[in-house]
Amino acid sequence: MKFKTIFTLVMVVALAFVFAACGNNNDTQTNQGTTDEGTSTQHDTTGNGAADTFGEIVTLRVFSMTPDASELMESLYWADILEDKLGIRLEFMPTGDNAEESFALLMESGEIPDLIDFSTHKQVQEAIAAGLLLNLDQHEASLPDVFTNIPGGIRFYRDNVSNETGELYALPRLVSTRSIELGDVEFIPTVRFDHYEALGRPEINTWEDLIPLIADLTAMNPVTEEGQQVFGYGLFSEWDYHGLWQSSLLMNIYGVQNFGFLEINFADNTFTSMFDDNSVYKRFLDFAFTLNQMGLVDPASVTQSFEDWRSKLGAGRYAFSEAAWIMDMFNTEERTAEGIGFMPLLVNDMMIEQVTGPNFIGHEGGWSWAIGANTAHLEHALAYTNFMYSHDGIMRMRYGNPGPSMFWNIDESGQAYRTEASFDPLRQQWNSVMGADRHGTIAWLRERGNLIERDFTPTLPISEEVSALESRVAELTRTLSWQMIFSRDQEEFDFLWGEMVYRAEAMGVTEANAERAQLHTEALQFGLRYMP
Numbered sequence: 060m061k062f063k064t065i066f067t068l069v070m071v072v073a074l075a076f077v078f079a080a081c082g083n084n085n086d087t088q089t090n091q092g093t094t095d096e097g098t099s100t101q102h103d104t105t106g107n108g109a110a111d112t113f114g115e116i117v118t119l120r121v122f123s124m125t126p127d128a129s130e131l132m133e134s135l136y137w138a139d140i141l142e143d144k145l146g147i148r149l150e151f152m153p154t155g156d157n158a159e160e161s162f163a164l165l166m167e168s169g170e171i172p173d174l175i176d177f178s179t180h181k182q183v184q185e186a187i188a189a190g191l192l193l194n195l196d197q198h199e200a201s202l203p204d205v206f207t208n209i210p211g212g213i214r215f216y217r218d219n220v221s222n223e224t225g226e227l228y229a230l231p232r233l234v235s236t237r238s239i240e241l242g243d244v245e246f247i248p249t250v251r252f253d254h255y256e257a258l259g260r261p262e263i264n265t266w267e268d269l270i271p272l273i274a275d276l277t278a279m280n281p282v283t284e285e286g287q288q289v290f291g292y293g294l295f296s297e298w299d300y301h302g303l304w305q306s307s308l309l310m311n312i313y314g315v316q317n318f319g320f321l322e323i324n325f326a327d328n329t330f331t332s333m334f335d336d337n338s339v340y341k342r343f344l345d346f347a348f349t350l351n352q353m354g355l356v357d358p359a360s361v362t363q364s365f366e367d368w369r370s371k372l373g374a375g376r377y378a379f380s381e382a383a384w385i386m387d388m389f390n391t392e393e394r395t396a397e398g399i400g401f402m403p404l405l406v407n408d409m410m411i412e413q414v415t416g417p418n419f420i421g422h423e424g425g426w427s428w429a430i431g432a433n434t435a436h437l438e439h440a441l442a443y444t445n446f447m448y449s450h451d452g453i454m455r456m457r458y459g460n461p462g463p464s465m466f467w468n469i470d471e472s473g474q475a476y477r478t479e480a481s482f483d484p485l486r487q488q489w490n491s492v493m494g495a496d497r498h499g500t501i502a503w504l505r506e507r508g509n510l511i512e513r514d515f516t517p518t519l520p521i522s523e524e525v526s527a528l529e530s531r532v533a534e535l536t537r538t539l540s541w542q543m544i545f546s547r548d549q550e551e552f553d554f555l556w557g558e559m560v561y562r563a564e565a566m567g568v569t570e571a572n573a574e575r576a577q578l579h580t581e582a583l584q585f586g587l588r589y590m591p
Contacts, residue, residue: 117436118148119443120172122165124158124182137456144455145446147439149174166191171431173440176232179425180220183229186429187222193430193437195227201441204449209234211419211589220427229429230448231421241458241467241477243499244403244411245384246311251375252402252489254279260492264407266309266342269379270349276378277355283375291355293377294347295368296541301533302333303540306343308381314410314511315339319521319529320536320568321575325412325513328583330576333536334560334568341556347544348552361541375401383500395485402489403500411504412511419515419589515586519578525571532563532571 141147152172154161162182165171171191177183186192199206206213212231220229248269254276263269273291280289298304301320310316314325320333322340333340350356357377359367372380373388380386383403390400421427428447430440446452454475458466466481476497482490490496495503504510521529539559546552 116142116146116148117439118150119174119434119436119440120150120152121174121176122152122162122172123154123176124162124178136459140455140460141443141446144452145439145442147436147443171433173431173434173436174443175429175431177229177425177427177429180427181425183220183425183427183429184222187224187228191432192228193432193434193440195230195430198441201438202445202448204445204452205230208448208450209419209421210591212421215420215589216427220425229427230444232426232428233418233422234420234448235418241475241499242501243383244413244501244504246308246381247383247411247500248312248404248406248409249380249383249386249401250276250378250404251280251400252485253399254378255402255404256492262407263404266313266346266406266409269404269406270346270353273350273355273379274353280375280378285374287374287376289376289378290357290371291353291378292347292350292380293357293363293368293371294360294544295363295365296361296537297365299537301529302340302536303343305347305381306340309343309346310339310412312381312406312409312411313339314412316412318579319525319571319575320532320563321572321579323579325511326410328514328579330572330579332568332572334563344540344543344552344556348546351544352548356544361545390483390485392483395483398485398488400485402485403493405493405507405509409509410511411509412513413501417512417515418517419586419591420517423518514583515590516579516582517585519582519585521578522574525574528567528571532566532568535559535562535566 138148141149152161158178166185166189169189169191171186175186175192177186183192195202195205209231212234213227216229216231217225217227221227248263250272255272257279258272258275261272263272277289277291282289294303294305296303301317307317310322315322315331316325317323317333317340322331322333322338323329324331331338335341347356355378357363357371369385369388371377372382372385375389380401383401386401394400428444430437430444434440447456454461454467461468461475463478464480465478467475468478469475477499479487493503501510536559539555543552543555543559546555
């Protein structure tokens with residue numbers, strides 16, 4: 060089986076991984092589940108089958124709020140793992156086109172299946188009140204990985220999702236503690252590595268040092284193999300909201316994220332307005348404007364869609380991008396075998412922030428996992444749940460079984476690492492040059508000191524007044540930002556920036572940012588209650 064590199068951002072309990080596969084019945088992997096293989100937890104290397112433990116293969120019935128999850132899971136690599144390791148198969152109950160209606164009928168019948176996948180905390184509370192869920196506190200001995208690996212999530216569910224019983228009846232999905240070691244970051248400067256090598260691999264100290272490099276790379280390769288023009292840089296407008304979407308990539312690369320129009324630097328949790336001259340947003344606009352002045356920006360950027368932009372990246376029509384997660388489209392097997400393709404570029408002062416950061420309480424919308432109180436297969440249901448919250452279980456469900464010719468393997472100390480088989484020839488060359496063997500770019504960046512992992516901050520709701528104000532400011536920001544990038548000259552660029560700042564502040568953005576800052580401070584304090 061060929062496994063693609065997983066561009067995942069957090070260690071996440073991967074129950075959602077199984078559900079995501081239900082709708083398409085293939086072995087595509089998602090970024091919804093890993094555990095921290097970077098810890099000292101030992102992986103099971105025995106390979107023992109389930110027969111020795113359970114002596115039979117049973118089918119667990121699952122109700123999932125995921126649309127179209129209604130079939131017996133077979134002929135999938137992870138289905139084989141569950142059968143071999145735990146002696147189970149999963150059969151998803153039909154929910155039709157309306158999972159909410161199906162859930163209501165299920166509650167009314169009182170016939171809860173073996174396993175339940177909820178989409179809201181309210182659903183969990185209703186099921187607890189009806190006595191339909193298993194009290195997991197009474198089975199702690201059978202759930203050692205659950206109680207060891209997600210203590211913060213357990214405390215949160217006892218405090219807030221227990222129908223005021225203070226007991227544990229459900230578990231959070233998408234729990235995270237740190238970035239996985241085998242994965243790659245999604246957003247990082249990316250260029251044709253073969254061309255970068257031909258230029259002598261010039262050192263890039265700051266983001267602005269990329270500008271002459273992009274010019275040189277574009278001049279080196281002005282047209283594609285098909286004769287299409289190559290631009291230095293391209294954008295698209297379809298995903299713009301508070302500002303231009305691609306500004307968020309630069310923020311991510313420098314450890315910053317905007318909440319509304321407030322930039323938060325996760326190195327020290329300090330705040331900067333997007334309309335400050337020293338903001339990362341202004342830095343992005345300066346960067347794109349300068350490239351356009353040099354004739355390096357795709358003129359279709361203002362009007363093209365995401366798919367247009369993505370297709371051009373895949374065709375090699377941009378010399379530079381921050382979207383490493385798309386470049387596999389260009390990096391075909393034939394090209395990488397010849398040492399041709401896009402690979403990450405090191406900018407010495409970058410401090411990449413993992414987009415979602417740690418999340419000790421799971422999905423804030425309420426995605427949850429529970430066992431039916433009257434399951435006929437209690438031992439198997441508990442074993443499955445514990446497996447899915449274990450390091451070894453999540454690694455196997457995400458990457459398949461370990462082995463020297465597989466995507467990953469386990470060394471003599473019990474630590475996971477990526478095998479040579481998981482890297483194509485170009486990646487092997489890049490690994491050798493950049494010193495990134497055995498792991499993905501996440502571990503490489505961490506070892507170099509170019510990675511930030513933010514403090515845990517749950518999202519707190521903004522007031523309706525601020526939300527409405529930000530929507531009005533966003534319309535202004537989007538319009539003037541595009542005009543700035545395509546300004547005639549520096550004088551027009553500076554004028555438009557001043558106009559945008561003046562009008563945004565006149566609309567009340569300073570007060571909106573103050574509320575955002577207060578909420579972030581409160582979220583930091585709230586998060587401390589549920590950190591391990």
